[in-house]
Amino acid sequence: MAPISLSEIVSALPSDESWGPTTSTETTLDGVPYAPYSKGDKLGRMADWTSEGKDGRERGGRQNYNRNYRDQQVYGAGTSSLFAVQIAEDESSFSVVDNTRTSTKGRGGYGRGGPAIFRGRGQRGAQNTRGGGRGGQYTRVGGGRGGQQGGDRYYDNRGGRGGRGRRFGWKDYDKPQRNRDASVNIKPDWKMLEEIDFNRLAKLNLDTDDGEDLDSYGFLYYYDRSYDKQPVKTVERKLNVVDRVVFNTTTSVDPVIQELAEKDEGTIFATDSILSMLMCAPRSVYPWDLIMIREGNKVYLDKRDNSSLDIVSVNENAADAPLDASEGNKDSINNPNALGLEATFINQLFASQVVLESDSAKLEMAHENPFYNAAEEEAPLASKAYKYRRFDLSLNEEEPVHLIVRTELDAVLKNAINGEDQFLTVKALNEFDHKAQGSGGALDWRTKLTTQRGAVVATEMKNNSCKLARWTAQAILAKADVMKLGFVSRANPKSADRHVTLGVVGYKPREFALQMNLSLSNGWGIVRTIVDMCLKMPEGKYVLVKDPNKPLLRLYEVPLNTFEEEDEEEVADGAEEE
DSSP states (O other), X not given: OOOOOHHHHHHTSOSSSOOSSOOOXXXXXXTEEOOOOOTTSOOOOSOOSSSOOTTOOSOHHHHHHHHHHTGGGXXXXXXXXXXXXXOSOOGGGOOOOOOOOOOSSOOSOSSSSSOOEEOXXXXXXXXXXXXXXXXXXXXXXTOOGGGOSSOOTTSOSGGGOSSSSOOTTTTGGGSXXXXXXXXXXXXXXXXXXXXXXXXXXXXXXXXXOOXXXXXXXXXXXXXXXXXXXXXXXXXXXXXXXXXXXXXXXXXXXXXXXXXXXXXXXXXXXXXXXXXXXXXXXXXXXXOOEEXXXXXXXXXXXXXXXXXXXXXXXXXXXXXTOOOOGGGTOXXXXXXXXXXXXXXXXXXXXXXXXXEEOOSSSXXXXXXXXXXXXXXXXXXXXXXXXXXXXXXXXOSSSSXXXXXXXXXXXXXXXXXXXXXXXEEEEEEEEEEOOTTSTTSTTOOOHHHHTXXXXXXXXXXXXXXXXXXXXXXXXXXXXXXOSEEEEEEEXXXXXXXXXXXXXXXXXXXXXXXXXXXXXXXXXXXXXXXXXXXXHHHHSOSEEEEEEEOSSSSEEEEEEEOTTTTHHHHHHHHHHHHHHO
């Protein structure tokens, strides 16, 4: 074959200006190429990234959205187009009919009306299951993992796991956000200085020592070991009303702290209740506030009278926390305020009931109770010891920073092996109604506490993360050997007047902190950061406020007479009533 020259190749090229295959008049319309189709053809997408998958894991709202409005999103299928095809249901809605015979009796359902059926969130597998796997398109209430017909109740209903029939995930995007009220009214003359997000607080870290004891006050009764015995289902101990005096004195009026401040023993002064709230701030959901007073080079962490810090919260961290009356809760005894007062009342009674009161068998501290005046108080003192302890928060030797905190102990216990005294803190978890709204998927303590104690405690760790973290931090600050947790339930779920003790469990505080993933180093870092902010400010009064609806703190500078006028008004109102 003869070689072809370049000039011959160029001369063989088409003479017109276009390139590519020739254009046929059969596939053009006025010179514009088009693809012929009939009006019955359905226009679709080449790739649809928003439609539901094969496993149907999208929420019900997203599924309906895709079904009803899918064709409006297709090219050329607008509402004004003649070729738009409105199809409410497509092939994905069809399924094979199960013709197998099923029992007419409802198994594992909640209530007396037979097995309730609900559309869950995250179902996979069979189209209609009665307790197998994670459920199908429809899941019967009570179906648990692994085909259990009853299912463990501490699993919530997400993913078809057993529960009470609430449709978790159904239109969660349509639910209005809860708008809680702030714990204190922000006045116009308050000046906001800082806004601190919880994500920033969670990254802080400061290692410190175990602290040293400065002084101790009060006395302790010995713990009643009979409460540690395995509870019997048929026998319940009633929680009796015991009239005992318990003091909750704040930092600024504590005579011992004032004396230590005059001796220049520390830089920061606080109580364990206030300090634990600050250390566990990232876990908090409900609003709270505390006062910081700077005098010279000293900072006092204080609180208002009747502050929310004194109230024990209930299910604060639950996914579906108890509703306020303003949010539609018609149950007056199960709203957050009523449950908080009930829990506070239970904790005071429980700590006095689990000790053996005997004047001959009690442990006296170095000094008497600094707040008790026998001439003014008629009721006897409760078992309580106050330890004033000092922690070193210094970053370097040139600028020493020491924190003095008043810690509390509730009882003492003889070690069964070596006979030494062990200090205890005593707290009580309370069950109001495991079927009511706001219970957070809690188990029935009366039936599960003996057989599934770990599951009960794990559920409480989830629903009351902030409260348990504060109690653990207080026990570590006080250097308690054991933290006793009591399980107290209502005698009747519909009445908040009578309670029974179902059992008591003891934990070592630091081991319990590891189970809760509680970092004391992070807590000390938060305290040091907040105090450094105050030390950089001029002398005066500051208020740290937890936002009621957002995970952040705000620091305000307030006038020196803030909150003092309210106290004077309350005193004047009380005098007029008398």
